[in-house]
Amino acid sequence: MSLKNRILATFALAFLCALSALTRAWTQDKVPPQNQDPVSNFNLTADDLLLTKPETPEQLMQAVVQLTDLGQATSAKPYLKQLMKADIDNETVLMLRDKYGPAAFIALANNKTLQPESTELLKKMEVAFRAYATDPARIDGLINDLTGSPTDRAIAIIELKSAGAIVASPILKRLGKSEDPTTKDELAFALSQLGSPVVQPLIAAVRSPNLNIRKVAADVLGDIGDPAAILYLWNPAFSQSQPKSIQISARIALAKLLGKDTRKTEELNRHGAQLELKKAAIRLYQTYNDQSENQKIWVWDTKQETVIQKEIPAEETNLTLGLRFAKEALEMSPDREDVQTLYLAMALAMDAYRVGWNNPLPQGKGTAFNLALLSGSKAVSQVLALAMKNGHTPSAIAALKALGQIGSRTLLYEKLDKHSSVIAALNYPDRRVQFAAATAIMQLDPTKTFPGATRVIAILTRALRGEGSxxxxxxxxxxxxxxxxxxxxxxxxxxxxxxxxxxxxxxxxxxxxxxxxxxxxxxxxxxxxxxxxxxxxxxxxxxxxxxxxxxxxxxxxxxxxxxxxxxxxxxxxxxxxxxxxxxxxxxxxxxLKTPELTGDIRTEYRKAALYWLSHIASSQRTKIYDLESAEKPLLQLVPDRDLASNALITLGGIPTRSAQADLVKVIVNNVFKADVKEIAALQLAFHIQKYGLLIDSMQVAEIQKAYQAAQDPDLNTALASVLGTLQPDNKIVGERLQKFQPETNTP
Incomplete structure (x- = not known):
């Protein structure tokens, strides 16, 4: 390509996007006059109008342009079709673009007579030019030109701008490796001239371990003047972990972006910086959406020593940025409770996101869950309150699990508004959170009544049924x-x-x-x-x-x-x-609800709920919790050998006639194995001891028959304990004593 053509092409690059937009914006009523093929006064054919018959791609393009300019678009269309059938490569397309300019392609695309081939040709030109503009070898050559003559530098900057954000990565890599001050200045100047497209890569560069790159990134962001950079400069400007030179550059950049006097950067302060970072983290925490699409983000890559672009889910992007802002705010005042709460909430949210809804949080050294345990119940209780306030279900579940392990009964009586965050979680509009709250309360093992005790039983009972009322x-x-x-x-x-x-x-x-x-x-x-x-x-x-x-x-x-x-x-x-x-x-x-519970999770919930209900029944906690509402589904769970024991123990703690009758049904039903009947018998004996005999004489007779028929020694003994609780009179006792045949070696 000649120098003249190169310069012309260079200046045309800046208009590519605008011209492409015009293609879509022009309407049919603005079609140029040449769309209408006037009848030639001389009745000349296309071949008559052309000097030679076109054959090569260049000749075909020339024919299309010439005939269209003469108002003969209909005659030009066959040549355009022939050109498109030739399937010309990118190099040929770029040659045609250099010769005729992008405006010619746009004019053809807007000619209704030449469509759709003309619009396809325009798209082909745009694709070819974009590939040409972003070619790595070409970009490296342009970066070399930045240290050349003023003309070479001006042309290189214009052409680099046409390639967009991707040029920032090789420039920053070159900047990090260069030892020449002049070269560094030229590269930094070039970045400042590239404008908004390189803002996001430069934001990522602010986190580079290379001090020189961090400083240049801050300086250039201030020169470009895009407000999107403000949030990312607060930490470099005021974090005590940043060198003084970085702080100064970041503060001057912030002053420029905020429209303040760069000589009075003292008007900016750490408190204001922390507040902005905290607000940004909260916004990202609130935008929880596990169904979000992927989006592109720039990050610093240590191995490549420059910025790279990644495509990750939008939710992960939000959590990553939110965690970053929360940590940067924490660095400025590590002892502030509200910032501690926010950072811990973001950390738990990130770990919960990574494992997904139906998997447990990772545990062990270096995990957010262990960090929560080490932070104490007060901090985690504040995380729970924050999670519920902002509708972030995963971190609420994580906080409740941690509180169940490290909390104390006092959590149920502390007042955030009017009741504790744990009790408030019982009414959170998500069943996973409700169940986590109920089980956390059971782990806290309150010894006196508290608001929400009935709600705990309702949640556990619902887990037994799977759904519930x-x-x-x-x-x-x-x-x-x-x-x-x-x-x-x-x-x-x-x-x-x-x-x-x-x-x-x-x-x-x-x-x-x-x-x-x-x-x-x-x-x-x-x-x-x-x-x-x-x-x-x-x-x-x-x-x-x-x-x-x-x-x-x-x-x-x-x-x-x-x-x-x-x-x-x-x-x-x-x-x-x-x-x-x-x-x-x-x-x-x-x-308002999370994804439906899987079958495995429902089974896990049912087992846990039944365990806690049996714990209430056997630990004298029935004074706090009324188990009567849980009675109905219990008998249906007995056939499941994994659930039978706890179901029967729970029935044994419900002070109703129907609970006692259900235990009798199990004892006399031949469907159940001896070990299950044994548990039922022991619970019936316990029930009669505690609440008295509530069943009728017919049911007592059925127990007596079961005792007579029981061949299993353990079952027989358990049934004997039931009959013993009936307080037999002297006559019955006498009869039983006389029937007894002790084992002895003597007759």
Missing amino acids: QSAIVIDSSVPRAQSMAGTFNELGYNTQPYQTGKAGFKAATSRMDIEFIALEANIARWGLSQTIANLRADSRTANIPIIIYGPLRLKNKIEYSIRRYPLVHYIVESNDSKNVGNQIRPFLSS
Whole structure:
């Protein structure tokens, strides 16, 4: 390529993107006049208009351009088709581009008569030029030209700019290895001229272990002036781990980006820097979405000694950046509790993300979970509160697991708002968190009652069934309408109780601890809508219960605007049609839940729930927890040999006639093995001792028959203990003594 053509091509590079946009923007009513083929006054054919018959790609392109310029687009189209069938390579396309310029390709693409071949030719030219512009050998040659003559340097910078962000990587690598001050200055100047495309690579370079690259990156980011760099300069500017030269460069860059006097960088301070980093980390923590797509990110690569681009899921990007900002904020004030909480929450979130929903957190030295254990229950309790406030389910689950291992009973009585974060987690709108909270409380082993004890049993019982019943509250000043909406929700599977005032509904929600959602009519009274929502969100017992507001369509926008600051609130249009209501609420409620539990996880939950229920039954904790609501599904679990023992132990701790009768059913049922019957018999004896004889005479007779038929010694002994608890009278005792035949060596 001649120097003249090279210079012309260079200046054309800057307009490629703009010209490509014009291709899409021009509409058909702006098609140039040559789209219409005027009839030649001389009735000349295409061959008559051309000096020679085109054959080579260059001749075909020339024919297409000439005929189109003469208003003969129809005559030009066969030559264009022939050119496209030739499947010309990138080198030929670039030669044609150099000769005719990008504007000629765009003009052809916008000629309706020449489409679609003309648009395909334009795309082919853009692809070829992009490959040419990003060729590594070409880029290396241009970087060499940066240290050449002023003309060579100017041309090199323009051409490098056309290649985009990828040129930053080889320039930074060259910068890191160069020992020549002049070369370093030329490379730094070139980076500053490349503008916004290299901002993200330079942000990654700010974390380079090479001090010179860090300094140049900070200086150049300040010169380019893109506000996207601000967040990434706070730590270099104020971290005590950064050298003074880096701090000065970063502060001057920040002053430029923030529009401040670079001679008064003292106006910037560590406190403000920490606050900005903390806010950024919180935003990234809040944008949790495990269904997000991949995105590209620039990072520093130690092996290659420069920046590289990676493609990773957006959620991982958010967590990576959030963890980085939280750590940088922590470096500025390591003893601040709020920053400690944020960093620990981000670390747990990252580990939870890496292993996925249905896998346990990694444990051991160097893991976030071990870090949580070492941080103590106070710090982890704050992490739990932060996780629930920001709707980050994975880190909430991780925090609850840690609290179960290191917490104490006092956690159930501490007050964050009105109740502890552990108790608040019982009503978090995700069943994984609810179950984690219930099991954590069981591990804390409270010795006196606490708010939410009934909710613990409800959660454990639901795990036994797999699903279980769901409850809701309706608050509506109109009694007929409240009953109608309660009926609608009942049809959808929610056991719904109506209340007439906001105050009454709030009281019910804070006392029941088993509510899936609260439905509010838009015009409720005593309290009004805004006050009711504010109070529900202010109390930790109800802060995480979803709220559904229903009313006419005309109020939808107004109410949604007024409640936008409250989380977990959704407006639906009032309807008596349960299908219509279901279609409106299900997407909202489903969006608050994590992926469905797998069969293995459900089995694990069932075993854990049954273990804790049996623990309550056998450890004198029935004064705190009422097990009666758990009775119904227990008998169904006995046939499972892995679950039978704990199911029977739990039945033995429920003070009802039906629980005693269920134990008798197991004893007399021949389906069950002797070892299972033995456990049932021992639990029945214990039950009679504790609560008295509650079964009828027919059932007692069945036990006596079972005793007579029992061949297994252990079962026979267990049944004997049952009969002994019946307090036999002297006559029965006498008969039994006389029938007894002791083993002896003498007659």
